[in-house]
Amino acid sequence: MKIIQQQLTINEQTSGLRLDQALCTFMPEYSRSKIQDWIKQGFILLNDAVPKPKIKVYVGDVLQLDIPPTTKTYDQPQQVEFDIIFQDEHLFVVNKPAGLVVHPAAGHASGTLLNGLLFLDPDLEQLPRAGIVHRLDKDTTGVMVVARTLEAHAALVDALQLRDIKREYVAITQGVVTAGRTIEQPIGRHPVDRKRMAVQENGKDAVTHFSVREKYRSHCLIDVQLETGRTHQIRVHLAHIRHPLLGDQVYGGRLAIPKGISAELEQLIRGFKRQALHARRLSFAHPISGEPLSFTADLPQDMLQMIEGLQKDASL
Numbered sequence: 029m030k031i032i033q034q035q036l037t038i039n040e041q042t043s044g045l046r047l048d049q050a051l052c053t054f055m056p057e058y059s060r061s062k063i064q065d066w067i068k069q070g071f072i073l074l075n076d077a078v079p080k081p082k083i084k085v086y087v088g089d090v091l092q093l094d095i096p097p098t099t100k101t102y103d104q105p106q107q108v109e110f111d112i113i114f115q116d117e118h119l120f121v122v123n124k125p126a127g128l129v130v131h132p133a134a135g136h137a138s139g140t141l142l143n144g145l146l147f148l149d150p151d152l153e154q155l156p157r158a159g160i161v162h163r164l165d166k167d168t169t170g171v172m173v174v175a176r177t178l179e180a181h182a183a184l185v186d187a188l189q190l191r192d193i194k195r196e197y198v199a200i201t202q203g204v205v206t207a208g209r210t211i212e213q214p215i216g217r218h219p220v221d222r223k224r225m226a227v228q229e230n231g232k233d234a235v236t237h238f239s240v241r242e243k244y245r246s247h248c249l250i251d252v253q254l255e256t257g258r259t260h261q262i263r264v265h266l267a268h269i270r271h272p273l274l275g276d277q278v279y280g281g282r283l284a285i286p287k288g289i290s291a292e293l294e295q296l297i298r299g300f301k302r303q304a305l306h307a308r309r310l311s312f313a314h315p316i317s318g319e320p321l322s323f324t325a326d327l328p329q330d331m332l333q334m335i336e337g338l339q340k341d342a343s344l
Contacts, residue, residue, distance in 0.1 A: 032095040032156060034178045041189045043087040047074060050085050054185060055156055071095045108144025113171065113323050118180040118316050120145065120159070121173050123325040126302050130163040130172075145174060155181050162188060162257060170197070170307025171325045175315070183315030188257065194311040197252040197262060198241075198327060200304035200334060201271040202284065205248045208239035211265040215258040224278060225260045227268045234258045236265045244338040246286035247274060251308075263303055274334070276303040289341055296337045304331055 042050040051063045051072070064081045066072050073092040074085065085091075110128060114121040124130070124141060131142040142158045152158040152174075159175040161184045173193075175181035187193050216231030218224040235255035242249040248271070252262055260279070266272055267279040274280070274297070285294055311322040327335075 032093050033154065034093045034156070034182065036091040036093070036182055038085045038087055038089040038091070039186055039189065040087055042085065044084060046082050047072075047079055047085050047091075048081045051091070053189070058156075066093075066095055104138065104143060105147040105150060106138060106143035107147050108139060108141065110141060110144060111325075112148075113325065114321075115176075118175065118177050118314070119173060120148070120176060121171060121310070121323045124164050124169060124172055124307075126167050126169050126328065126330070129166050131157055131160055136166075141172075149176060152176065154178070161185055162193075164307055165260065165263075165303070165305075167302035168305045168307065169325070169328045169331075171310040171323050172307070173310055173312065173323075177316075180315040184312070187312055187315070191255060192312065194309070195254045195257070195307065196309040196311075197254070198306045198308045198331070199238075199250050199252055199262065199266070200274040200331065200338070201248045201250055201266055202274055202280065203246065203248070203271045204243050205238075205240055205250065205269075205271050208237075208250070211236045211238075211269060213265060213268055215261060215264055225258070225264050227264060232256075232258055234261050234265065236262055238266075242335075242339070244342040245289065247338055249335060249338075262305060274304040275300040277301065279303075290344065293337045293341045296334055300330065300334055302330075304334060306331055 036054055038050060042053055048060055048064050048067065052060050067079065067081045070078050071094055075090055110125055111123040112120060113123055129136040129140045132140050142160060145152050145158045155175060155178060159181055161175055161181060164170060164172060173184065175184050212235045213227045214231035215225050215234040216228035218226040233256060236252060237255065238250045238252040240248055241251055254261060263273055263276055263279045272280040285297060306327055309322060309324045314321055
């Protein structure tokens with residue numbers, strides 16, 4: 029069973045939107061039709077009054093959510109393996125391993141990070157997505173922050189929308205990138221394959237900054253900083269400039285084995301079956317105290333092994 033009781037305040041990013049559209053930005057896990065249904069049933073108040081779904085909202089408007097329990101069979105506590113970097117009464121900061129899906133979806137009804145969080149703290153059932161405010165792809169590793177209270181959840185959602193949470197990644201590209209740059213290309217659903225994202229003229233704005241840390245014979249180790257947080261953003265942007273991430277099974281194209289590399293490195297490349305992407309650092313203000321926080325997660329063993337192999341090959 030799950031109940032949502034939350035107060036939200038309209039900010040500049042959602043000001044001028046229809047009520048249902050604004051709520052969709054705060055609660056992307058729910059469909060607009062579901063949100064409209066809640067409004068019609070009186071479960072959502074706007075400035076202490078029952079609103080119409082299409083009314084516009086503006087900065088400072090206060091939304092009160094009091095949505096009764098619904099049964100979701102996949103929101104079950106389960107013991108799931110992941111490391112906790114930090115925790116207090118308001119937050120979890122976790123290090124997500126490769127292969128762990130963040131929240132239940134088609135084909136992944138259990139064994140997710142969400143299920144594991146509910147096992148650690150059953151009270152997270154009261155929060156949207158059990159407090160998860162951002163996500164990493166299944167095969168991306170690294171740091172994530174999770175809210176443990178409604179107040180912390182609202183503050184972290186606001187911070188993400190205002191781009192006040194700094195996210196830094198480490199990645200390995202295919203091909204040698206000449207220099208770092210900023211990629212500013214809008215991203216939307218692929219016009220044919222709806223499971224993929226692509227650079228689209230009518231997509232949402234997306235900005236990725238990266239710098240080159242090390243160059244190898246046919247690959248690069250890069251540091252990446254996200255300014256926006258679109259689905260698959262780093263993977264799509266790097267593929268767009270023809271330097272997809274090593275091991276990316278969706279955007280990497282056909283596996284390319286560089287000529288002249290050692291047999292050892294070839295074996296490493298063939299065996300690397302996930303995108304070489306790690307969320308290394310997450311920096312933000314504590315949602316309650318305002319204290320500056322910064323958390324890091326060490327590179328996982330498979331990326332360390334790949335980097336060692338690339339360095340060794342480059343020195344030959």
